[in-house]
Amino acid sequence: MWEYVCCKGFFPKFDLHFFNKIYPKKYLNMNFEFTEEQLMIRDAARDFAQRELLGDVIERDATATFPTEHVKKLAELGFMGMMVDPKYDGGGMDTVSYILAMEEISKIDASVSVIMSVNNSLVCYGLQKYGNEAQKEKYLKPLARGEKIGAYLLSEPEAGSDATMQRTTAEDKGDHYILNGTKNWITSANSASTYLVMAQTHPEKRHHGINVFIVEKDSPGISLGPHEDKMGMRSSDTHSVMFTDVKVPKENRIGEDGFGFKFAMKALEAGRLGIAAQALGIASGALERAIQYSKERKAFGTEIANHQAIAFKIADMAVKVENARNLCLKAAWLKDNGKPFTTEGSMAKLYAADIAMEVTTEAVQIHGGYGYVKEYHVERLMREAKLTQIYEGTSEIQKIVISRGLLRD
Amino acid sequence: MKILTCISNVPDTTTKIRFVDDNKAFDKNGVQWIINPWDELALTRALELKEASGGAVEKISIITVGTKDAEPVMRKALAIGAEDAIRVDTEAKDAYYVAMQIAEAVKDGGYDMILTGIESSDYNGSSVGRMVAEFLEIPSVSSVSKIEMEGGNISLKREIDGGTEVLETQLPFVAIVQKGIALEPRIPNMRGIMMARKKPLTVVAPAEGEALTEFAGFELPEAKAACKMVDEDNVKELVNLLHTEAKVI
Structure with a gap:
């Protein structure tokens, strides 16, 4: 009987197309397929790594040489600010594309990919999400174009995993701040021109007193420690950075007073x-x-x-x-x-x-x-x-x- | 001036080749497709010419004969810098059929320079360029390793036995280009990849016509035998093997 009913077409045939029309999202959301653009970015990163990085990666590792020319080419392709909104001169790509590109570059050369990662997902991301228009115009744009390199200065000699214990101070002087202290393990410290620096303004408020500043590397009072002789990623330049009475204009603070720790964690x-x-x-x-x-x-x-x-x-x-x-x-x-x-x-x-x-x-x-x-x-x-x-x-x-x-x- | 580059969609050169359908068809499963390397060089030269022309080259177009599967490769060509694309919506059956389709699709397009690669890396075909020229009744120059443009004059250098030949040609013409024509193929940048989506990719119906050939079957070459090592003192054994196994002496 059952067979008979089915054969006679008692039940209409399941129509997937119709089904999808009624439930457009709910059942179609799971999708492992990359888009054409995502694949193109992955291939571009792969070609770049094979063509530009593989040749001298061993030598650069041995001599701890910064990949200046390589990063320049990476920037020309738009990889240094690939997720930044095109209105701030970025590539406007999604994070999935970024993951694909990072994987491909890192297969060949993680020293180059860490420079790319810090610039993209710490510095550019932080500036785009929390910076004001003037800051984005002045600092984000050249970073997104890759003309300048960014660095993120949070770790200190005695504040690594416990980032609440910032000893670098930022004294409020009305229209500017004065920064003093030392930052450690700073990726691209020497090659970067734009620093994002976390510093304590109100020690009594503990981590709620921390601020974050955009600091230009050539500001008077900034000096670098020696190039760290690392076990790996030897081609990226890591230094400690010392601040002695460094004057930072107030407009270079990102967000409200005391926003620094939240900024640091979000970035x-x-x-x-x-x-x-x-x-x-x-x-x-x-x-x-x-x-x-x-x-x-x-x-x-x-x-x-x-x-x-x-x-x-x-x-x-x-x-x-x-x-x-x-x-x-x-x-x-x-x-x-x-x-x-x-x-x-x-x-x-x-x-x-x-x-x-x-x-x-x-x-x-x-x-x-x-x-x-x-x-x-x-x-x-x-x-x-x-x-x-x-x-x-x-x-x-x-x-x-x-x-x-x-x-x- | 308008330049057209013919782009063939071919399997990546590292693809493992398999056949299906009783060895009559290439197994496209899991294949990564790329722009035919020689066509990519042609496109690169077209871009170089445009950049150096100071506006004399107005536009670079590409054309592909193929199904929708070919579109990712075409988008890459657009991402690298071509302005628009035409896809003739049919299987690329053989050189004659492809050339005929290209000629039909572009005959009224007003292209001054048509570039093709010297061969395609999939079937090693190397006839489309010349056939297109024949269909369009315009000159063609093969094995071109240099294209220079000065004012309206085009000079082409081609490799011939024991030397090179320099030619000048009227417009329009077809150049079939080979290695050396351009610097390295370009990697598309983010901006290009984003723009590619917005550039026109026109799909046209194929013209009436049949292919002149069809694939009767494919055969993979026999696996190479492993290298046999013979002890350096054992010359007799070596001679014996060369005689009885390799049959070369």
Whole structure:
């Protein structure tokens, strides 16, 4: 009977097209397909990395040379301010595109991608979101065009993970502030011309007394410590920055009095996505190299990829990379759609950084002795991976962010 | 002056080639498509000429014969700097068919210079450019490695056996270009990628006509045998192998 009813067309055929018309969003929202533009940006970043970065990445790492020309070319392509609104001379791209681009650049050269990340998702993001029109006109535009490089000055010798303990002071002098103190581990400190500096104005108010200022690097009273001799990302220039009676005009304060700490945290929230994607790129770069090497290198009469010990390593690495990629893209998608992304962003950064360490270590293992020498790149990727667990919020800090997000009432 | 560049949509050069449908069709599954590298060089030269022309080159257009799948590659050409695009909405069946479609679509377009790459990297076809010229009854120059433009004069350098040849040509003409024609192909910038969406991509219906050839079947080359190592003291063995296995002596 049932069969009979169906055959006779008692029930109309399910019409997906009609169904989609009635429920246009609800059932179509899940979509893993990238847009044409997103793919074009990914390919552009890949081509750039292959063509412009790969050639001298080992040498720049060895000599700790800043990639001046490379960053200039990156800027010409629009990657230095790719998410900034076109009305402030940016690329107007979404965060998903940014993740794709960061992954591709980081596969080849994380020193370049950290310069790109700090400029895009810490400095440009902070200025665009919280700066006033005059600040955007004067400072955001050249940063978005990549003519100038930005730096973000929060960490101090005694204020790393606990950023509330700012010892740099900003004394209110009516129409200007006077800054004194020392900032540590500042990416692009020497190459940047625009600094975003966090400093304490009202110590009694603790972190509610912190302000953030746009400071021009050539202001009198600013001096740099020596170039930090780092384990990885050696081609980016990291210094400490000393402020001695540096005069900063009042109009260079971002937001209301005491807005600095909130600014710093909000900027880090967005910056985290850049570093998560960087860690992802380091891991996927190592995976690609491990796959290629294991198909070429022979041992015991066959390519090592044919040995289960190696093949299973590759499988484990690939699962981790894919997970990290999905976390990064999900957090980016949330941000692009104006939804909260703090927890997911921290998850992406924590996971991607941790697996970057694991995957690069395994990539070195698969390469054996060749993995331990510079020519094969994976030892550098391993050194680079380590930093992603430390900067822009250590893995431990990410766990605090994630657990607080889950446990608060 | 208006320049037209013919763009072919080809699989990325690192694609693993597989066939389906009883080895009669190329398996397009999971293939990444790119602008045919020689066509990309042609487009790059067109852009260089436009930039150096001080306004004499008004517009660079591109044309592709292909289905909707070809559009991402066309958008990339627009992102790199072409102003508008025409897609003839049909499968690119063979050189004759493609050339005929291009000629039909552009015959009234007023293009002064038509550029094609010397070959396509998928089927190694290298006839479309000349056929387009024949259909349009205009001159064509092949193996061009340099195009210079001064005032209204065009000078072309082409490689010939044992040397080079410099030619001048009237307008309009077709140049079939090869390596050396331009500096490196360009990477599209953010602005270009954003603009590409807004540039006109006109889809035209194919003209009446049939392909002259069809694919009877594909065969992959046999896998290369692994290299055999012979001990340096064992010359006898080497000679034996060359004689009995390699059959070269």
